[in-house]
Amino acid sequence: MRLNPGLIWTIMRLRLKRVMADRANLIWLVAMPLVFSFIMGELMGNWSSGSSPQFTFIVYGAANGGEQLAEILAPLEDHEDFALVVRDTTASRASIRALLEESRVSGALLVGDGFADSLAAGLTPTVDFFHDSERGSSQRIRGAFEPVFAAAAVRISAQQLVDPAAAADDPGKATAFDVARYDSLVAAPRVRLDAEVLGRSREANLLLTDSRQHSGPSYTLMFILMFLLMGAKDLVQEQKQRTLDRLRLSWASTGDLVLGFFLSGMIVGAFQAVLLLGMNAAIFGIDYGPSPACLVLVMLLFVAVSSAAGLLLGTLSRSGGQADGLGMVLGLGLPALGGLWWPLEIVPPFMQSIGRALPTGQAITIFHDMIGRGWGIAESAPMLLGLTAWLVVLLALAVVFFRRAVNP
Amino acid sequence: MIEIKGLVKKYGSTVAVDNISFSVERGELFGLLGPNGAGKTTTISVLSTLLPATEGAAVVAGCDVAKDADGVRRRIGVVPQEIALYEDLGARDNLNFWGRLYGLSGKDLQRRTEEMLEAVELGEHARQKVSSFSGGMKRRLNLAAGLMHGPEVLFLDEPTVGIDAQARGKILALIRRLNEDGLTVLYTTHYLEEAEQLCDRIGVIDRGKMVALGDKDDLIRQIGDEDTISFLLPPERLDELLTLSTKWDLVGDVEHRRGCARLRVRDTARVLPEIQMWLAGQQLPLDHLEVHRPNLETLYLNLTGRALRE
Amino acid sequence: MLSGLGALVRKDLLRQVRDVKSLVIYLGVPLLLTFIMGISFGGGVFGGSGISAIPMALAGGDLPGGMRDQLTQGLQETGLFTVTWTDSTEAARLVAEGEVRAALILPDELMSRFFQGDDVVFKLWKDPNSQVKAGIVEAIMTGILGQFQAKEAAYRSLWPDDELGEFGELEEPLEEIFSGDPVRAVRALRTDDGALREELLLRFERGASFGQSMQEPALVLDLHDRQDWAAEDDTRPSRNLYDYFLPAFAVFFMMWGTVAIIRDLHRERENRTLARILTGPVNVATVALGKWVTAVIMASTQLMVLLIAGGLLFGVRVGDAPVALLLVAVATAGAAASVYLILGLVVSTEKAMDALTTVFTLVFGMLGGNFFPIDLMPPALHAVGRITFNYWGNRAFSEIITHGKGLFDVVDELLVLSTIATLGLIVAVAIFAVRQRRGVAA
Numbered sequence A: 001m002r003l004n005p006g007l008i009w010t011i012m013r014l015r016l017k018r019v020m021a022d023r024a025n026l027i028w029l030v031a032m033p034l035v036f037s038f039i040m041g042e043l044m045g046n047w048s049s050g051s052s053p054q055f056t057f058i059v060y061g062a063a064n065g066g067e068q069l070a071e072i073l074a075p076l077e078d079h080e081d082f083a084l085v086v087r088d089t090t091a092s093r094a095s096i097r098a099l100l101e102e103s104r105v106s107g108a109l110l111v112g113d114g115f116a117d118s119l120a121a122g123l124t125p126t127v128d129f130f131h132d133s134e135r136g137s138s139q140r141i142r143g144a145f146e147p148v149f150a151a152a153a154v155r156i157s158a159q160q161l162v163d164p165a166a167a168a169d170d171p172g173k174a175t176a177f178d179v180a181r182y183d184s185l186v187a188a189p190r191v192r193l194d195a196e197v198l199g200r201s202r203e204a205n206l207l208l209t210d211s212r213q214h215s216g217p218s219y220t221l222m223f224i225l226m227f228l229l230m231g232a233k234d235l236v237q238e239q240k241q242r243t244l245d246r247l248r249l250s251w252a253s254t255g256d257l258v259l260g261f262f263l264s265g266m267i268v269g270a271f272q273a274v275l276l277l278g279m280n281a282a283i284f285g286i287d288y289g290p291s292p293a294c295l296v297l298v299m300l301l302f303v304a305v306s307s308a309a310g311l312l313l314g315t316l317s318r319s320g321g322q323a324d325g326l327g328m329v330l331g332l333g334l335p336a337l338g339g340l341w342w343p344l345e346i347v348p349p350f351m352q353s354i355g356r357a358l359p360t361g362q363a364i365t366i367f368h369d370m371i372g373r374g375w376g377i378a379e380s381a382p383m384l385l386g387l388t389a390w391l392v393v394l395l396a397l398a399v400v401f402f403r404r405a406v407n408p
Numbered sequence B: 001m002i003e004i005k006g007l008v009k010k011y012g013s014t015v016a017v018d019n020i021s022f023s024v025e026r027g028e029l030f031g032l033l034g035p036n037g038a039g040k041t042t043t044i045s046v047l048s049t050l051l052p053a054t055e056g057a058a059v060v061a062g063c064d065v066a067k068d069a070d071g072v073r074r075r076i077g078v079v080p081q082e083i084a085l086y087e088d089l090g091a092r093d094n095l096n097f098w099g100r101l102y103g104l105s106g107k108d109l110q111r112r113t114e115e116m117l118e119a120v121e122l123g124e125h126a127r128q129k130v131s132s133f134s135g136g137m138k139r140r141l142n143l144a145a146g147l148m149h150g151p152e153v154l155f156l157d158e159p160t161v162g163i164d165a166q167a168r169g170k171i172l173a174l175i176r177r178l179n180e181d182g183l184t185v186l187y188t189t190h191y192l193e194e195a196e197q198l199c200d201r202i203g204v205i206d207r208g209k210m211v212a213l214g215d216k217d218d219l220i221r222q223i224g225d226e227d228t229i230s231f232l233l234p235p236e237r238l239d240e241l242l243t244l245s246t247k248w249d250l251v252g253d254v255e256h257r258r259g260c261a262r263l264r265v266r267d268t269a270r271v272l273p274e275i276q277m278w279l280a281g282q283q284l285p286l287d288h289l290e291v292h293r294p295n296l297e298t299l300y301l302n303l304t305g306r307a308l309r310e
Numbered sequence C: 001m002l003s004g005l006g007a008l009v010r011k012d013l014l015r016q017v018r019d020v021k022s023l024v025i026y027l028g029v030p031l032l033l034t035f036i037m038g039i040s041f042g043g044g045v046f047g048g049s050g051i052s053a054i055p056m057a058l059a060g061g062d063l064p065g066g067m068r069d070q071l072t073q074g075l076q077e078t079g080l081f082t083v084t085w086t087d088s089t090e091a092a093r094l095v096a097e098g099e100v101r102a103a104l105i106l107p108d109e110l111m112s113r114f115f116q117g118d119d120v121v122f123k124l125w126k127d128p129n130s131q132v133k134a135g136i137v138e139a140i141m142t143g144i145l146g147q148f149q150a151k152e153a154a155y156r157s158l159w160p161d162d163e164l165g166e167f168g169e170l171e172e173p174l175e176e177i178f179s180g181d182p183v184r185a186v187r188a189l190r191t192d193d194g195a196l197r198e199e200l201l202l203r204f205e206r207g208a209s210f211g212q213s214m215q216e217p218a219l220v221l222d223l224h225d226r227q228d229w230a231a232e233d234d235t236r237p238s239r240n241l242y243d244y245f246l247p248a249f250a251v252f253f254m255m256w257g258t259v260a261i262i263r264d265l266h267r268e269r270e271n272r273t274l275a276r277i278l279t280g281p282v283n284v285a286t287v288a289l290g291k292w293v294t295a296v297i298m299a300s301t302q303l304m305v306l307l308i309a310g311g312l313l314f315g316v317r318v319g320d321a322p323v324a325l326l327l328v329a330v331a332t333a334g335a336a337a338s339v340y341l342i343l344g345l346v347v348s349t350e351k352a353m354d355a356l357t358t359v360f361t362l363v364f365g366m367l368g369g370n371f372f373p374i375d376l377m378p379p380a381l382h383a384v385g386r387i388t389f390n391y392w393g394n395r396a397f398s399e400i401i402t403h404g405k406g407l408f409d410v411v412d413e414l415l416v417l418s419t420i421a422t423l424g425l426i427v428a429v430a431i432f433a434v435r436q437r438r439g440v441a442a
Helices: A005-021 A024-044 A062-076 A093-101 A115-120 A136-159 A179-187 A212-230 A232-240 A243-249 A254-284 A292-316 A320-338 A349-357 A359-373 A381-406 B040-047 B069-075 B091-101 B106-119 B135-147 B165-180 B192-198 B216-222 B235-245 B268-281 B296-304 C002-018 C020-042 C065-077 C088-096 C110-115 C133-158 C182-190 C194-215 C226-230 C241-270 C273-278 C284-314 C322-346 C350-367 C379-385 C389-401 C407-437
Strands: A055-060 A082-086 A107-111 A126-131 A191-197 B002-011 B014-024 B029-033 B055-060 B076-079 B153-157 B184-189 B201-206 B209-215 B227-232 B255-257 B260-265 B290-292 C054-059 C081-086 C102-105 C120-126 C220-225
Touching: A005 A254, A024 A212, A024 A254, A024 C350, A055 A062, A055 A136, A062 A082, A062 A107, A062 A115, A062 A136, A082 A136, A093 A107, A093 A126, A093 C226, A107 A136, A126 A136, A136 A179, A136 C133, A136 C194, A136 C220, A179 C133, A191 C133, A212 A232, A212 A254, A212 A292, A212 A320, A212 A359, A232 A243, A232 A292, A232 A320, A243 A254, A243 A381, A254 A292, A254 A381, A292 A320, A292 A359, A292 A381, A320 A349, A320 A359, A320 C020, A349 A359, A359 A381, B002 B040, B014 B040, B014 B055, B014 B201, B029 B040, B029 B165, B029 B192, B040 B055, B040 B153, B040 B184, B069 B076, B076 B135, B091 B106, B091 B135, B091 C002, B106 B135, B135 B153, B135 B165, B165 B184, B165 B192, B184 B192, B201 B216, B201 B296, B209 B216, B209 B296, B216 B296, B227 B268, B235 B260, B235 B268, B260 B268, C002 C020, C002 C241, C002 C284, C020 C241, C020 C284, C054 C065, C054 C088, C054 C133, C065 C081, C081 C088, C088 C102, C088 C120, C102 C133, C110 C120, C120 C133, C133 C194, C182 C194, C220 C226, C241 C273, C241 C284, C241 C322, C241 C350, C241 C389, C273 C284, C284 C322, C284 C407, C322 C350, C322 C389, C322 C407, C350 C379, C350 C389, C389 C407
Parallel strands: A055 A082, A055 A107, A126 C220, A191 C120, B014 B209, B029 B184, B029 B201, B076 B153, B153 B184, C054 C081, C054 C102
Antiparallel strands: A107 A126, B002 B014, B002 B055, B201 B209, B227 B260, B227 B290, B255 B260, C102 C120
C-alpha cells in the first residue's frame, strides 16, 4: 500500500480543524467528563464506607431511659456521620414511620415507658429502632448504633452477674463490675483486627474504595470512546457530501485516507486523555501508579481501539442517523458492560467475564491494577494483549470496509 | 387584495425594507423582482404575519396584518423559498398534514390531497418519502402544500430556485393556471425571465427600496426602445470608434468598460452591418458582437447601475 | 385550534414512529442498558448479583483443628464467602494479584497468646481493587470481633483477678484444654493438684454462668425496617438494587427522549416548516402544545415500556398499581416536556439546545437521584435535588414499585409534577410568544 505522510497529515489537520471549529465538541471533550468525574466521585464518596454527610438520628422517650440510656448513647454523641437529637418526649410509632417515610429523619430510636425500671429489675426491655434498609444514611446510622448497643447489652448482662452477697457461695456471681476497666478494655481491645490494603503502598493505604480512583479513569475512558464513536457520523457525512470521493480523486490512496482518519481520531482521543488524566491528577490527586510507560501504553491502545471502532462504525453506517444510533448503543453499552459505571466485582461472574473480554473492561482493569497494585506493563501484559487484539481486529475490519465503501 | 403603505422593517440599525408601498388587485399576478438580499422575503414575511413591521401598514385580503393576524393566516397560502416539508414523510402525509392544519378532514381532506397530488403530477409518488424526491418534485410538492386549503392569496417566494428548466416550466405553468382560475399571486424572484413571462405588474426592489413599480411593458417602455450593441474593443481603438459613431445617431455616449464597447442605437438595422464591417476591416473579433433588446435587466441596470445577478 | 393541535400531534407522532433511528435511540438503547443493568443487579430469571461467594483466604497454622473447622464452617454458612486455607505468603500473593478479595491472617500461637493474656491481633489483608467485597469482609469480621471484644472485656471486668496465666503446671497446655473439646476439658479436672482442680472448676463455673448470661440479652433491639412495614403483605421473594435503578434509569432515558422530540422544534425552524406552520391558522401556543403533547405521549410510552420490560424480565413488581404508575409516568413526562420546552425556546439553534440540554440532563440526573439514590448525597445537595422534576418522578416510582404504594400515596408527587408541567408550559408559551413578537420565533 502506497502511503504519503504529507497527505495523511493534511487529512488529519483538516479533521482536527473541523473538530476544534465546533465549540459544542468541547462539552463532550472536556466539560462533561470532568463534571461527571467530579460529581460522581465526590458525591458517591466511598463505595463501602464513605464520606459522611450529617444525617439526623432522633431518640424519642429519652426520659424513659434514665442514666443507662445516656451511657449507651454517649459514644454516639458528636458522631461524624449523623446528628444525634435526644428528646425526652415520646412519639407514636406511626409518627416516627411517617418521619422516616418523608425522609425527615434517617433513623429513630423509641425508648418505651419503664425502660429504666425494667432494666433495673433485670427484665429485658426492648427499644425500637426505625430505619430504612434501602437508604444508605439509614444503614450508616444502624451500622454505628448496633455495635454501641451490643456493647452496652453485653455490659448490662455482665452487670447482672454482680451480687456481692451471693458471690462467696456462688462462683457464677461476681462481687463487682469494674466499669472503668470495661470501658478501657472495649476502647483498646486486646483481641483486635488490623486491616490493611495490600496495594502498592501500604503506608498510603491507597485503595479503590475512594471512588474517585475509579470514576476519574472510568469517565475518561467512557468519554473518549463516546466521542470517537460519535465521530463516525462525520465519515458518513463525508460520504454523503461527496467530499470523501473528492479526497479519493486526489493524490490520496485508500491507505492515506484510512490512516488520516484513524490517526486524527487518535490525536483527538490522546488530547482528551492527556487533558482529562492530567486534570484528574491535578484536581482529585489521582496517582496513576509507578509505571508511566504502562499508563501511556494503555491509553494509546484504548484510544486506538476507540478510533478504529469509530472508523469501522462510520464505514458500516449507511446514514448519519444510523451511525448516531449505533454509536449511542456502543458508547453507553460498552462502558456499562465493561465496568466503567459500576465495579465489575458486584455483577454476576458471567457478566464479569464478558466485561473483562471487552476493551472497556480491559482498560479499566489495567487502570485499577496500576493505581491499586502498582502494576506495570509486565503484570498487565494479558490485558494489554487483549486491547492489542481488539485494535488489530477492529482496524483490519475498518480497512476492509473502508475499501469497500470508497471503491464500491 | 394586498395593500401596503410605507412599510419599513428594521433589524437593529439595518433597514431591510425601506418605506415601500404597493398594491395588488384581486386576481392579479404581481411580481416582486430584486436580487438576493433586496428585501423580498422580508416583505413576504411581514405580509404573512411572520414578522411584525417596524412602521407602515399592510392589509391582505381585507385583514390588517398587524391587527388581525388570524384573519390573514386563514386567507393566505405561503410557498417559502426553502423546501419547508417533512422529508421523512411521504408526499401524501405531508399534504394531509398541511390540510389538517387548516381544518380539513375526512373526505374533503382526502379529495383535496388527491387533487393537489394530481395537479403537481406527483400522484404516482404519493407514498414515497420526500427525501427521495428530485429537486423539481420537491418544489412542486412545496407549492401544493401552500395550496391545500384553497387560499385567496398565494405568496410565492422564489419557488423555482435551484431546479432545471423543465421542472421550472411545469411550476410556472401551474402558477399561470392558478392565476387564470382567479387566485391572487404575489411572486418574488430574481429571475427576470420568470417575471417577464409570468407577471402582469412588477415591482423592482433594491436594497429595501422600491425602485420601480408598474405594468411590465410600461416599465420597459420607460427606458426607451433603443437596442444596445456591445462588442470587444481594445482601448487604443476607442478613438476610431468614437469618430465613426458620430453618424449613427446614438442615444447617449459610447461606453467602454473592461475592454467592451457598448452603444445604444435607435436604428439597429442600419448600424449593425456598419459595425460588423468596421470590425472585420480592423481584424477585430466578431464573435462577441451582441445586440440586446431592452428588457427588465436593462431596466434594472438603468435603475441601479448594477446587473441583477452581480 | 383543536384541529390544528390534532394535526401537529398526529404529524409529529407519525414522524417519530416512521423514524427507525429515533425508535432505536428511544427504545432500543434504553432497553439494552436496562437489560444490562438487570442482569448485573436484578437477578430475576438471570440469577443473582455478584455479591456472593466472595473468595477469601485464611492463614495461620496453629489453630486447633476443631476451631479451624468451626471457623471455616461459620464463614461459609453466611453464604457470602468461599474460604481457602493457606499460608501467609501465599495469602499475600492471592490478595495482591486479586485472586481473593481479602485474607484473614491468624496470629502465630493464637491460643497461647490468648490464654497468656497477650495481645492477639488478627490481620485482614484487602485487595486494593475490591471496592465492595473487601469492605464486606472487613465489616463482617469487625462485627464478629466486636462482640467477642465486648464479652472478653465484660468477663475481665467482672473477675479482674482471673488472670489466665496463673495456672499451675498442667499436663496439657491450657489452650489445648479450652480448644473446643469439652471431653478434654473435663478430663483436665482429673489433676491430682486439688488447688488447681478448684481453680479450674471455679473458672468453668464462671464461664458457664457468664455464657448463660450472655445468651439472654439484657436489652433487645427491635429493628423496624421501612421495607418491612411498607410491604408487610409483600410476598415477593427479594428486593435488590434494580428495583431502584429500573425506574431511575427509565426516567433518565425518558429525559433524553424528551429532548429528542423538543429538539425537533429547532429542526423545524431550520427547515422552515415552523415558519410555514406559523403562517397558518395556529398560534405559538398551539405549536408549543403540539410538541408538548407529542413529547408526553412518546415519553410516557417509553417509560411504561421500560418499566414493563424490567418487570417481565427481572421480576420488578410494576403491576400492583397500574393506574398510579401510568399517571406518574404521564406527569413525569409532562414535567420533563415543559422543562425541556423552556430550555429549547431560550436558545436559538439546535446546537445550542443540544449543549444546554446535555449539561442540564446530566446534572439534573445526578442531583435528582437517577444515578444513585439521592439519600446518599449530603443534605445540602439533597435539598437541591428536590427542585428537579426527576426527583419527584423517581420518588413516586420508588413509592409504587419498591414500597408497594398506591395512587393516594403519591398524590403529593403527582401534584408537584403537574404543577411543574403546567407552570413550565405557560412559561414556555410566554417565551415563544415573546420570540414571535420579536420576529425570531421561526
